[in-house]
Amino acid sequence: MKITKLQLGQFDQRERAHFINQLTGFKPAMLVGTKSREGNENLALFSQVMHIGANPALIGILSRPDTVPRDTLTNIKQTKAFSLNQVTRSFYPQAHQTAARYAEHQSEFAATGLTPLYDGDFIAPMVKESPLRLCLSLEEIIPIKANGTTLVIGQIESIDIPEEALSNDKTVNYDLLDTVVVTGLDTYYHPTKIARLSYAKPDKPITTYEDSDA
C-alpha cells in the first residue's frame, strides 16, 4: 500500500512519530554516558548513531530539539566528552529504562542499577556492563536546520573490547558480544549472522568471505 505525505499528515501524531521512526529499519542501541560540570552523571539511550569516518575515527549521534532539557547535549558542550556503550541482551531492559524522565540531578546509573566505570582522568563515565565501550572527545556540533535537531560528532579517544571478541584481522565478533538492535522507540531484536560477503567487483560474482579467502 502507498502512503503519501498528505496521508501521513492525517495520522495521529503519536502513531505518526512511532511509524516514521521505524522506517529506517534496525538501529544500534547505544548508551551515551556524560558528566556535567558540577559532577552529575548522566546516561541516555540513543539509537540515532552513525559511523562518520575511520581516519580520524568519528561517530555522530543525533540530539533532539532543545524544547525540553537535554542533559546529554548540555554535558557534552560543557565537558567536550562522552562515552558510547553497546547494549547487549543481558541488560537491554535497564538501558531502555534510562529513557524515563528522572528528577533533575538523579543519576540514571543509580536509578537503573547500571555501573559507572571511569578510564583514568577521562571525564565521561562508561557502562561497566557493556562489553564494547568507546570514549570520545567532542569534534563538531552541527545544527540541522530542517527540524532543529543537532548532530554531535565525537572523535574516538579509546576503545575497550574483550580481547577474545577481536580477531587478528580486526573483525569484531558480534556473536560473542550479544549486542541488540532496536526498531522505532521500543522494540528490541537480536541479530544472528547470515554471511560475510566478498569484496564487490564488476566482473566477479559475490561469494561468502570464507569461499573467497580460502
Next chain:
Amino acid sequence: MKITKLQLGQFDQRERAHFINQLTGFKPAMLVGTKSREGNENLALFSQVMHIGANPALIGILSRPDTVPRDTLTNIKQTKAFSLNQVTRSFYPQAHQTAARYAEHQSEFAATGLTPLYDGDFIAPMVKESPLRLCLSLEEIIPIKANGTTLVIGQIESIDIPEEALSNDKTVNYDLLDTVVVTGLDTYYHPTKIARLSYAKPDKPITTYEDSDA
C-alpha cells in the same frame, strides 16, 4: 583490552577502516536509487542512514568525500530526489554487488538483476524487490567539516509497504519484511525479535508491551 587513539594510528590502514566501521554496531542496509539529469539510473548500498525526525518526516544518509565520483550525491543534487529501499534476505547479495565499481553510465540495476520501479512522475527509481520503499525529496545538504563527508537529508514524499506488514497502531512488522542488517562493510545479520518494551517511567518497572497493554 584497551585500544588508544595512538595505537589506532598504528593499525594497517585497511584494517583500521574495517575495525572503526564496526564500532557503531549493526546498521540498516538500504539501497539508494537515483537518476541523473541525463536519465542514467544509479543504485548504491548505504548503511549510514539515520532517522532525523518524524514531523516533517526526515531521513539522513551519509555520502563519503568527493575524492572519487559519487554518482548518488551528484544525482541527488541534480534532481532533488532519491529512493530508499530496505534490503531483505532474499536479495542481499545483489544489494552488496551494487558496490562494485561499474563503468560510468552502467546501471547497477541491469548489472545486478534488480528491477527499477517508478511511482508516477517521481524521478528516482525504487527497487521492486524491496518490500519497504521510500521516495524522498532533497531537504538539506550538510557538509561535515571534520572529514569532508556530506549528510544528505531528504523528506519522505511517499511510503510503499505491504498492507499486511503494517498493524492498526502503525507498527511495522519486521518479522514479515525479513530485513537484514550489516556490520562493517560486508557482514550481514538477520534480527529476530526479543520483545517490545513498555514506555519508561521513573517509578515503574519495565515490562513487555503485551504485559503493560493487556
